[in-house]
Amino acid sequence: MSPALEVVLRTVGVLAAFLVLPLVVGQAEHKVMAHMQGRLGPMYAGGFHGWAQLVADGVKFLQKEDITPAAADRAVFKLAPAVALVPYLVALAVIPLSPGVVAADVDAGVLFVLAVSAVGILGTLMAGWASASKYALLGGLRAAAQLLSYELPIVLAAASVALAAGSVSLTAIAGAWQPSWLLWQLPGALCFLVAAVAELQRPPFDMPVADAEIVFGPYTEYTGLRFAFFLLSEYAGIVVMSLLFTVLFLGGWQGPFSDVLGPLWTLLKAAAVAVVIIWLRVAWPRLREDQLQRLAWLYLVPLALAQLALTGVWVVFTA
C-alpha cells in the first residue's frame, strides 16, 4: 500500500469515527436519559425508535439563520466552534482501539491527548469572550476556572498509570495493564472520571452553561450550525474521554480473544463508560461554582497525589 493511500485511508477512518461515534453517544443519551426518567425518548425520526433524531436535529440546525451579535468580536466568535470541535478530532486520531487499529501511533500519546483536549476548552473561552454578552462572559470565565482546576487531577491520575506502565504511550499503557490495576489504580480512576466529566462541562459540573443562572453560558449568542458544533463537541468529548479512560484504566482491548476482538472490546468498554457519564447527568444535580472548586482542590488533587505516591512506591518496590 502506498503511503499516500494509507494516509488517506487512516484520515477517512478517523473522520468516519468522529462523525458516527458522537451521534451514537448522543442518541444513547436521549434514550438512556428518557428511560431513566420513565419516558420513551425520540420515537419517530427515522422510523425505528427515533434512530435518526440527531440527524434530523442537524438538518434543522442547518436551516437556521447564522446570527453574529453586532458587538461581537466577529472573527473570534466565528472561529470558536471550530476551536472547540477540532481538538477532539485530533485526539481521536491517536487513541488506539487495539495495537494495530490506531490512526497515528504517537509515542507520547497520553500527553498529546490531554494537551489537545485542553485546547478544546479554549473554544468555550473564546466563545464566552467574543460574544459581547454578560452571560457568555460569565460562562466562559467559569469554563476557564473549571479547566484550570480539573486539568491538574486529570494529569496526575494519568501520570499514575503512566508511571505504573513505565510509558506515556497509550498503546504501551493498555498493553501493560493488569486486572489488578482495577483495584490499586481505583482512586486514580475515580479521580480521572470525575475530572473528565468536569472538563467536558457535563452535569453535575455544567456550571459554565448553567441554564438556570446564565442562560446557556458561552453558547448563549450562538445559533444554527455553530451552536450545533458546540453540542457535537460535547458528545465528541464524551467519546474521547471514554476511550481515554478505557485505554488508561480498563485495559483497552484486553479481554477474551483480544487478538481478534480487540477493537470491539475497547469500544464496548468505552460505551459502558459513556453510559456512566450519561447516568451521572441524569441522577445528580448541578454543583455550585464554589463547591466545584472545593471538590477539585480539597479532594481530587490530594487524592490524585496520594494515588501517584502509591504508584511510585509500588513501582519502586516491585520493579
Added chain:
Amino acid sequence: MTEPYVPAHHVPGSPTRGLLPGLVKGLATTARTLARPSHTAEYPDVQPHLPPRSRGVIALLEENCTSCMLCARECPDWCIYIDSHKETIPASTEGGRERQRNVLDRFAIDFSLCMYCGICIEVCPFDALHWSPEFEYAELDIRDLLHEKERLGQWMPTVPVPPALDPGAAEPAEIAAASRPARPARTPRPAPTTARPAGPRPASADPA
C-alpha cells in the same frame, strides 16, 4: 403510576446524611427506573383508556329534542343556539283538533365558549344531550369550533351505554312502571239482598 412520596428520613434504614449515600441513592433510583417500563402513553398511535363518564364532547339526539330551550337558557356562557318553528299537524280523526309541534331548525354548540360544565345535559328533560368521550375535534380556526346539529348528531354513536346500576339499587322509574302488573278490573259491589249474576256493574239501576 408512582408510589406516594415518602420523605427520605421517614423510610426506615434509608441514608439521610452524608455525601456519598445520597449520591448512590440517586444512581440507584435512576437505574431502577431504567429497568422498568416507561410511563409514556403513545397517544396518536395508541388510544388512551378514558375513564367512564369522560367529558369529551356533547352529542345531540335530535329526535328527542323538543326545542324547549331549557339548555340554551341554563348554559352559563350562552354557547347553545337554537332556532325552531311551529308546525301544524292536521287532525288525525274527522272533526278532531289540529295540533302543533315544534320543529328544530338549528341546534349549535360553540365549543370555543363551552366550559364543559354539563348543565345542559343535566337540565334536558328528554335526554336529547349526552356526554361523549370523543375528544379529537380540534380545529385550526377558533370559528370552526361552532358545531351544528348534524355534527353533534354524528357523535351520538360514541356515547357509551349508561353504567349498570349498583347491586341492590332501586329499579329505575321507567322499568318499575312498565313491569308493574296491569291495574285489575274493578270487582262489582256485591248486591245486598238478591242474588244476581255477576256482570258489568249496573249503572245505579238498582234502587235497592
